[in-house]
Amino acid sequence: LDIFKRLEIIIPFGEALQQMPLYSKFLKDLLTKKGKYIHSDNIVVEGNCSVVIQRILPPKYKDPGSVTIPCFIGAVSVGKALIDLGASINLMPFSMCRRISELKIMPTRMTLQLADRSITRPYGMVEDVLVKVWQFTFPADFVIMDIEEDAEIPLILARPFMLTTNCVVDIEKG
Known part of the structure; x- marks a missing residue:
């Protein structure tokens, strides 16, 4: 019996409502006829409830800055490349492409x-x-x-690169 007291099962709320039709009806009635079920009793909320329910604001952090990684293309050190979560293509300035002589540039009709x-x-x-x-x-x-090369961050690596590398960006750890 003690094992069942400590047992916690976490399932999506919608699934829980499907498995408890009486509670589903109660909740629907509560939301549509607001005054009927509301009591003045205090309810103790346990510590593992959602922040939304507890009405406790999460801590506010300062801007962590941009996410960059050091990388090389061939023997050329790129320095730090920007990991851009918003970009859909990897960008390289033409001046860097000239320094990496073994790259073959193909024409494109892209805009x-x-x-x-x-x-x-x-x-x-x-x-x-x-x-x-x-x-x-x-x-x-x-x-x-054909743009001016940024001395600090000359390369932009976008979502396709992150997908290829299975990249996980942990903003909290930097």
Whole structure:
């Protein structure tokens, strides 16, 4: 009997309502006829309830900054590449592509809409570029843009790269 007292089963709320039709009716009546079931009794909420139910605000954090990783393409050190959760393509400036001489740029008919809503055409594309992050090497396709290279973060790695690398971004740990 003690085992059953300590047993906790966590299931989705909708599934719980399906398995308890009387409670489902009670809850529906409670929501549609608000004053009928409300009592003035105090209810003690246990510590493992949701923050929403407890009405306790989570702690507010400062901006952790951008997520960057050091990487190499061939023998060229890229420095820190920006991991961009909002981008759908990997971007490389044309000047960096020239420094990595073994890359073959293919023409493309792609057009890009930038954050300021302007439309631009990339210089070309490079496929199957081997990007080395620490001791791991991953293939990635890059869109080459004829833009000024950012000295601190010259490369943007987007969601396809994160999917390829099975990347997990832990904002709390940095």
